[in-house]
Amino acid sequence: MGDVILQINDLTVEFNMYDGRFSRAPLRVIDALSMTVRAGEVLAVAGSSGSGKSLLAHAILGLLPGNASAGGEMLFKGEPLTPERIRKLRGSEIALVPQSVSYLDPLMRVGAQVAGADRSGGAKLAMKSIFERFALSEETERLYPFQLSGGMARRVLVSTAAISGAELIIADEPTPGMTLEQAVEALRVFRELADEGRAVVLITHDVDLACAFADRIAVFYAGTTVETASAEEFRAGESALRHPYSRALWRALPQNGFEPIPGRQPYAGSLPDGCLFAPRCPMATDECRSGRIPMRELRGGEVRCIHAT
Amino acid sequence: MRLECRDLSFRYSDKQPFILEHFSMSVSEGERVGLMAPSGSGKSTLAKLLAGILRPASGEVLLDGRPIQSGGVRPVQLIFQHPELAINPRWRMRRVLEEAGEPEPELLAGLGIEGQWLGRYPRELSGGELQRFCIARALLSNARFIIADEMTTMFDVITQAQIWAAMLDAAQKRSLGLIVVSHNRRLIDRLCTSVIELKK
Amino acid sequence: MAEMNMRRRSALLGAIILILLAAVYAAGALMPDAAFAPDFSSSRLAPSLDHLFGTDWLGRDLLARTVKGLSVSITVGVVASLVSAVIAALVGVASAMGSRRVDAAVAWLIDLVMGVPHTILVVLISFACGRGMTGLIIGISATHWTSLARVIRAEVMQLREREFVAVSRSLGKSGPWILVNHMLPHIVPQFVVGLVLMFPHAILHEAAVSFLGFGLPPEQPAIGIILSESMSYISSGMWWPAVFPGAALVCIVLLFDRLGDSLKTLLDPYSAHE
Numbered sequence: 001m002g003d004v005i006l007q008i009n010d011l012t013v014e015f016n017m018y019d020g021r022f023s024r025a026p027l028r029v030i031d032a033l034s035m036t037v038r039a040g041e042v043l044a045v046a047g048s049s050g051s052g053k054s055l056l057a058h059a060i061l062g063l064l065p066g067n068a069s070a071g072g073e074m075l076f077k078g079e080p081l082t083p084e085r086i087r088k089l090r091g092s093e094i095a096l097v098p099q100s101v102s103y104l105d106p107l108m109r110v111g112a113q114v115a116g117a118d119r120s121g122g123a124k125l126a127m128k129s130i131f132e133r134f135a136l137s138e139e140t141e142r143l144y145p146f147q148l149s150g151g152m153a154r155r156v157l158v159s160t161a162a163i164s165g166a167e168l169i170i171a172d173e174p175t176p177g178m179t180l181e182q183a184v185e186a187l188r189v190f191r192e193l194a195d196e197g198r199a200v201v202l203i204t205h206d207v208d209l210a211c212a213f214a215d216r217i218a219v220f221y222a223g224t225t226v227e228t229a230s231a232e233e234f235r236a237g238e239s240a241l242r243h244p245y246s247r248a249l250w251r252a253l254p255q256n257g258f259e260p261i262p263g264r265q266p267y268a269g270s271l272p273d274g275c276l277f278a279p280r281c282p283m284a285t286d287e288c289r290s291g292r293i294p295m296r297e298l299r300g301g302e303v304r305c306i307h308a309t
Numbered sequence: 310m311r312l313e314c315r316d317l318s319f320r321y322s323d324k325q326p327f328i329l330e331h332f333s334m335s336v337s338e339g340e341r342v343g344l345m346a347p348s349g350s351g352k353s354t355l356a357k358l359l360a361g362i363l364r365p366a367s368g369e370v371l372l373d374g375r376p377i378q379s380g381g382v383r384p385v386q387l388i389f390q391h392p393e394l395a396i397n398p399r400w401r402m403r404r405v406l407e408e409a410g411e412p413e414p415e416l417l418a419g420l421g422i423e424g425q426w427l428g429r430y431p432r433e434l435s436g437g438e439l440q441r442f443c444i445a446r447a448l449l450s451n452a453r454f455i456i457a458d459e460m461t462t463m464f465d466v467i468t469q470a471q472i473w474a475a476m477l478d479a480a481q482k483r484s485l486g487l488i489v490v491s492h493n494r495r496l497i498d499r500l501c502t503s504v505i506e507l508k509k
Numbered sequence: 510m511a512e513m514n515m516r517r518r519s520a521l522l523g524a525i526i527l528i529l530l531a532a533v534y535a536a537g538a539l540m541p542d543a544a545f546a547p548d549f550s551s552s553r554l555a556p557s558l559d560h561l562f563g564t565d566w567l568g569r570d571l572l573a574r575t576v577k578g579l580s581v582s583i584t585v586g587v588v589a590s591l592v593s594a595v596i597a598a599l600v601g602v603a604s605a606m607g608s609r610r611v612d613a614a615v616a617w618l619i620d621l622v623m624g625v626p627h628t629i630l631v632v633l634i635s636f637a638c639g640r641g642m643t644g645l646i647i648g649i650s651a652t653h654w655t656s657l658a659r660v661i662r663a664e665v666m667q668l669r670e671r672e673f674v675a676v677s678r679s680l681g682k683s684g685p686w687i688l689v690n691h692m693l694p695h696i697v698p699q700f701v702v703g704l705v706l707m708f709p710h711a712i713l714h715e716a717a718v719s720f721l722g723f724g725l726p727p728e729q730p731a732i733g734i735i736l737s738e739s740m741s742y743i744s745s746g747m748w749w750p751a752v753f754p755g756a757a758l759v760c761i762v763l764l765f766d767r768l769g770d771s772l773k774t775l776l777d778p779y780s781a782h783e
Binding site for chain 2: 047048176180181207208253254255258260262264
């Protein structure tokens with residue numbers, strides 16, 4: 001296994017919200033999140049929209065909005081990620097593939113922005129080859145961001161990160177708007193970057209794509225991870241998985257049971273006591289409904305459930 | 310009942326290239342037709358043409374062999390990919406439903422819509438919850454055909470399965486015709502009675 | 510209150526400004542004419558504790574005349590802006606919803622009105638209507654609607670393309686029904702901000718045209734009239750009839766401008782997150 005590139009211990013993210021007229025209450029949207037990413041692997045963070053997984057990317061990159069604060073510990077290659085250090089590493093050693101085009105400079109041609117991210121001399125060449133892979137025509141280089149369609153913009157954003165030379169790449173929902181072929185191509189690029197020794201965090205709601213290209217999958221639910229499993233285990237099926245929510249995800253896939261479980265994810269601010277999944281869990285007992293459920297090691301993965309075997 | 314389109318072509322203006330050319334298909338009630346296509350192949354345009362939101366450059370959309378009257382409640386309703394855009398952000402959810410008809414408690418229960426959601430604004434509900442309202446609205450209008458254009462693409466797989474379970478149940482009870490537009494082969498294989506592949 | 514967010518600060522500021530403007534208006538409207546009656550025993554007095562703004566050559570108290578004049582300005586400004594904004598809304602909506610010919614006609618009309626300097630148009634219209642408050646209001650109303658009309662047209666055009674409008678149409682709703690229920694509520698913020706930002710322009714034009722002698726009649730205590738009279742005396746060292754009323758006018762205009770900015774912040778949904 002490669003060196004640990006990113007280690008997150010007990011991360012919390014809170015927002016200062018105004019509720020009513022004068023009182024302010026902190027709203028915890030990420031809680032007790034821990035994970036490790038090693039060089040040479042793709043770690044997928046899979047969860048539904050609104051579960052706070054985009055905030056994870058923003059927390060790592062120090063891009064949280066002003067009324068949010070992060071707690072816990074984040075280590076990049078063993079050293080704490082302080083705000084100053086993040087600022088220095090962002091773009092050079094840590095790259096973000098953001099969700100929207102609004103992260104591109106609207107007044108700069110696409111080609112200049114993508115090649116600009118490359119630090120070696122062969123910037124242009126690298127760009128040409130990656131554009132070719134993504135079926136982006138040569139004209140794309142001369143376009144301005146507003147002239148790109150949604151799918152094209154995402155491919156440009158992936159290209160930017162791909163030739164940046166960063167050791168850690170964080171991709172926040174890189175595939176919506178792409179065709180299946182383009183999405184597969186984008187993920188193949190991430191896979192190759194990992195195989196070259198980079199570490200990739202792939203934040204997605206698409207379990208299928210995560211299974212096909214990641215090494216490990218961290219299942220995200222209501223602001224924290226409930227299980228870390230290998231992609232093989234996800235492909236193998238229900239019995240190889242540990243947490244009842246991961247199993248429910250697997251069963252809900254169209255090619256498996258296509259069976260939904262009832263209910264919905266609780267919102268930050270109205271989370272249940274004890275296990276966050278207990279209200280929807282068939283295995284839940286009284287012990288699940290109070291106290292904090294810790295992450296524990298199980299069968300070579302991790303799970304946040306007291307009943308998992 | 311049978312919805313069909315004959316020789317449909319579309320472009321935004323005379324100077325622009327055709328997005329869709331000479332396309333024909335048909336769906337009968339109770340049928341579920343999947344429309345598989347890469348993005349940029351005009352499948353959202355086709356969905357809007359079938360729903361009467363866009364007018365074709367040539368060709369026609371027929372219901373039981375007759376053109377659909379413009380004006381009045383349309384028998385073909387479209388469900389969009391982003392429910393938050395298909396709902397007026399300034400309206401409470403009760404009003405959103407009432408635009409189509411008096412909300413029936415059984416119908417809402419079948420779609421998993423909780424009574425207290427009706428008093429809320431769209432921004433207070435999640436995308437999955439809003440999409441249920443869009444389906445409810447289409448059903449309340451007594452649509453005979455529903456076109457689902459990437460209806461669950463933005464949601465996680467559990468929400469996707471929940472929404473489709475409710476949709477299929479309603480479609481069966483009312484013997485609706487469904488057109489499922491998606492890029493997800495596995496979803497279409499699971500849902501549809503037949504599949505049409507649109508080429509670029 | 511250091512942690513007050515932008516919205517709350519704007520609301521507070523807006524409220525203070527509104528109270529201030531209402532107070533000036535009320536003071537002027539309720540003021541008896543005796544307060545600025547001529548008093549030849551005390552003409553041409555420099556500012557003092559008895560007469561804070563001094564007196565003019567007829568011995569009229571300039572503070573009282575200024576307040577009265579400002580309240581007249583506010584009346585003209587508010588009425589003219591309201592009429593103008595309603596014109597803008599009607600024209601903007603008609604242009605966006607009507608046929609291509611209507612749209613072209615409106616575009617031509619807007620270019621025409623914008624092409625001629627406002628002051629000249631106001632002077633002409635006001636003169637044609639026989640100088641006075643009514644003529645002035647008609648003149649200002651007829652010239653100030655153009656840019657707001659363009660904003661509203663653009664907004665309605667954009668709303669027409671929204672998906673929820675398409676859904677509404679497919680649910681059998683008519684054009685007018687969609688306009689009233691779906692579209693108009695969305696243009697209220699632009700309308701209100703446009704209206705309030707029109708006040709300062711209207712007031713300045715009122716003052717300018719009165720100053721030139723084509724607006725309000727000389728017996729009316731209006732800022733434009735006071736300033737125009739003061740011009741004859743400024744060379745003899747009487748600076749106060751020009752400085753204080755002028756400064757007061759500038760203050761009122763700036764206050765209205767600030768009020769518009771506050772409203773803009775309040776009505777902008779994104780400011781809620783700051």
